[in-house]
Amino acid sequence: MSASERLIESFARERRPLRILGASGQLGYGIPTPALEEGLRRSPDMIGCDMGSIDIGPHYLGSGEMAPTRVGAKRDLRKVLNAARRHDIPLIIGSAGSAGAKPHLDQTLSMIREIAAADGLKFKLAYVPADIPRDVVKRAVRAGKTLPMDTMPALTEQDVDEAENLVGQMGLEAFRRALETGADVVVTGRACDTGIFASIPAMLGFPLGLATHMAKIVECASLCCVPGGRDTILAVLDDEGFDLESMSSQRAATPTSVAAHSLYEQADPYDIREPAGHTDLRAVTYRALDERRTRVTGAVFVPAERQTLKLEGASRVGFRALLLAGAADPNFIAQHETIFAGVQRVVRDLVCEDTAEDYNLSFRVYGIDGVRAWSDQTAVLPREVLVMGECIAPTLERAEEVVRTTKQYLLHYGYEGRVSTAGNLAFPFTPPEVTIGAAYRFNVFHLMQVEDMAELFPVVTETF
Amino acid sequence: MQLQQIAKVIRSKNAGPCLVTFDLIFTNVADFELARQQLAHLKREVALRYGRSEENVSVIDFAPALAVKITIPRDVVSGDIGDRDVYGAQQHAPLLDIELSETGR
Numbered sequence: 001m002s003a004s005e006r007l008i009e010s011f012a013r014e015r016r017p018l019r020i021l022g023a024s025g026q027l028g029y030g031i032p033t034p035a036l037e038e039g040l041r042r043s044p045d046m047i048g049c050d051m052g053s054i055d056i057g058p059h060y061l062g063s064g065e066m067a068p069t070r071v072g073a074k075r076d077l078r079k080v081l082n083a084a085r086r087h088d089i090p091l092i093i094g095s096a097g098s099a100g101a102k103p104h105l106d107q108t109l110s111m112i113r114e115i116a117a118a119d120g121l122k123f124k125l126a127y128v129p130a131d132i133p134r135d136v137v138k139r140a141v142r143a144g145k146t147l148p149m150d151t152m153p154a155l156t157e158q159d160v161d162e163a164e165n166l167v168g169q170m171g172l173e174a175f176r177r178a179l180e181t182g183a184d185v186v187v188t189g190r191a192c193d194t195g196i197f198a199s200i201p202a203m204l205g206f207p208l209g210l211a212t213h214m215a216k217i218v219e220c221a222s223l224c225c226v227p228g229g230r231d232t233i234l235a236v237l238d239d240e241g242f243d244l245e246s247m248s249s250q251r252a253a254t255p256t257s258v259a260a261h262s263l264y265e266q267a268d269p270y271d272i273r274e275p276a277g278h279t280d281l282r283a284v285t286y287r288a289l290d291e292r293r294t295r296v297t298g299a300v301f302v303p304a305e306r307q308t309l310k311l312e313g314a315s316r317v318g319f320r321a322l323l324l325a326g327a328a329d330p331n332f333i334a335q336h337e338t339i340f341a342g343v344q345r346v347v348r349d350l351v352c353e354d355t356a357e358d359y360n361l362s363f364r365v366y367g368i369d370g371v372r373a374w375s376d377q378t379a380v381l382p383r384e385v386l387v388m389g390e391c392i393a394p395t396l397e398r399a400e401e402v403v404r405t406t407k408q409y410l411l412h413y414g415y416e417g418r419v420s421t422a423g424n425l426a427f428p429f430t431p432p433e434v435t436i437g438a439a440y441r442f443n444v445f446h447l448m449q450v451e452d453m454a455e456l457f458p459v460v461t462e463t464f
Numbered sequence: 465m466q467l468q469q470i471a472k473v474i475r476s477k478n479a480g481p482c483l484v485t486f487d488l489i490f491t492n493v494a495d496f497e498l499a500r501q502q503l504a505h506l507k508r509e510v511a512l513r514y515g516r517s518e519e520n521v522s523v524i525d526f527a528p529a530l531a532v533k534i535t536i537p538r539d540v541v542s543g544d545i546g547d548r549d550v551y552g553a554q555q556h557a558p559l560l561d562i563e564l565s566e567t568g569r
Contacts, residue, residue: 054481055478055542055551056550057481057542057543058542058543059543149480149482150482150483151482151483151537151541152541256528256529256530259528259529259531260489260531262529263485263489263526263529263531264477264487265479266485267485267535268524268533269526269529270524285528286528317544317545360545362546364548369548371548371549371555372548372549372555375515392545441541441543441544441545442481442542442543442544445480445481445541
């Protein structure tokens, strides 16, 4: 009997509170062992880990690369796989490999296969790809069944074609079908964080509002505590609410710290969105059980009239190369805008003699406008600045050509009142030009009406 | 009194790739209530300081965490050409010296 079947059977015999371990909010960046071990001593019923996010930017979804290193990701996967198998409890991992598209899921599955073989682990794996077929999305575009999120423009068929990877955030439903195969371990592509932790409670009949609220908190491990951190967290869920406790004695889940977590990376602290509906947090109460534990009650799930899927896609905008250099001449710093405009002209005249101006060259001056495009001028200019020139061009060679030419002419550009005639820039290292590679942007961040989620998220099983 | 004198947290972060959200978290009910009475003023100041129209600034008070949440559209979608802060984690500085009136305290 599999870990998930055993859990369902045990609940069929006798209902009791469910013990859920949130082992990591970002699998691959390290899971502190003492807190994980403490969590395992509390007889958990399941372990969940979130592995991805859209907040890390478009590069990972576009390129198919993971955000953490493979070494880091494999070390964390080994910890949670061994822990789950040792205790024979379900392990659920969502948004595999940072962005949850096919290349990310494939890398995650290959690590799991290596660990299973090396450590002699026996289990049934169910995995769920999140890639959405382009023709399905294009049909929805034509039928007017897609809707932009926030400030995105309306989705076009061209966007769908241009996305390097195109995923949908699967919800509880997909996790549930994966668990129903009798899986011990579930790994999904891009998924709602809530699916990871609320799917087992949903199968066992716990109230959906409480389960999704609990899921939204424990998916970040001990981030909801003071001080917040990445240590494993334990949630104990019953039919009226759930209790939260960090598995690190240094961290306390207090009513205000837990409540404040509802603010994190959300536009609306009273609302958690899922494909099948939303969870209303307006009536939630947070009560201290003791100095380190808080009980949360009151979240209510409201089913949606129509199921919607959140789509994410990233397209390549070109290739990126940088120039990094310092400057300390007050005249140069004061005149930087004019100087950059002059250098941009010089560079264009040189590199566009027999080709079109096919690139974008821009400058940031750290110390002045690196972090924000301030609307007001600083009264006092900084003593030193870091100049970052950035070129995005149709090929990497072109981007490199532009930044290398820029380096030479910015170094020797003559400006009014120049006294430092040997060079305008302090290079921190050589070469001062940095080749980044392909550059991506989010070109799909839209909702799509979906009749049949199961059709889009097929479950695949594998036995070790 | 400036916001930075009474809020224990003044932070910014993406709320999805198109929005940046600010959390102002206060240490006690009195300070939170002081800010809560001035949500319209906060909205005006944020609109002014970030170059947005007021209808593009959302302000929500969140009593369970003694917090006020403010959300605006980002200048550029996260990570797109011209973005300067992919996570949006350093966009809070213009909030620090917003003046709050102490009358009604």
